[in-house]
Amino acid sequence: MQAAYPAGFEREMGCTEAELLRWLPGAVNGRALTLLARSAEVIIGGGRLTLAWHELPPRRIALMSMPRLAIVFHFEGVDEAERHAFMRFFDLYTQRGGG
Template sequence: MQADYPASFERDTAGTEAEWLLRLSGACGACAVCVEGVGATVAIGTGRLFLSWSELPPRRIALMCMPRMTVGFRFEGVTDEVRQAFMRYFDLYMQRGGG
């Protein structure tokens, strides 16, 4: 999780597109999500979040191979306070780990 989320940024994420799509609506909470191709629009109040993604070459560490993607985030018409709260929830929901 980041300390601050700008109105537009990109991320390198682990996982496949299928895994991303399975978690996406849950990560957006009660906000409406419309997926079209390799992008999505999330309605956040009177504003929008535009998401775009593409697969990257897998990350290889020794014999381990991890799929990954790049994801672009672009908020329009969303206040800083709402954007920060949305992204904190989004990141916590998308967080994966073992233990």
């Protein structure tokens, strides 16, 4: 988890588009969500978050292959505290199991 989340940033997630679409309704924690073609809009308080994504080539390590998406997060009218709270929940919700 990051210490701060700017109004706009890009990150890579190890998932397929289908997985992301399954996660989004829960990951936005009950907020209004509109899904579009390879993008989504989430209402956060008096502002919004626009997500846009595209597939990247899979990451390959030896015989293992992991799907990847590049996701752009763009917050408008969402203050730093709201961005941090939203992203904290989003990150925990979309975190894969491990160690």
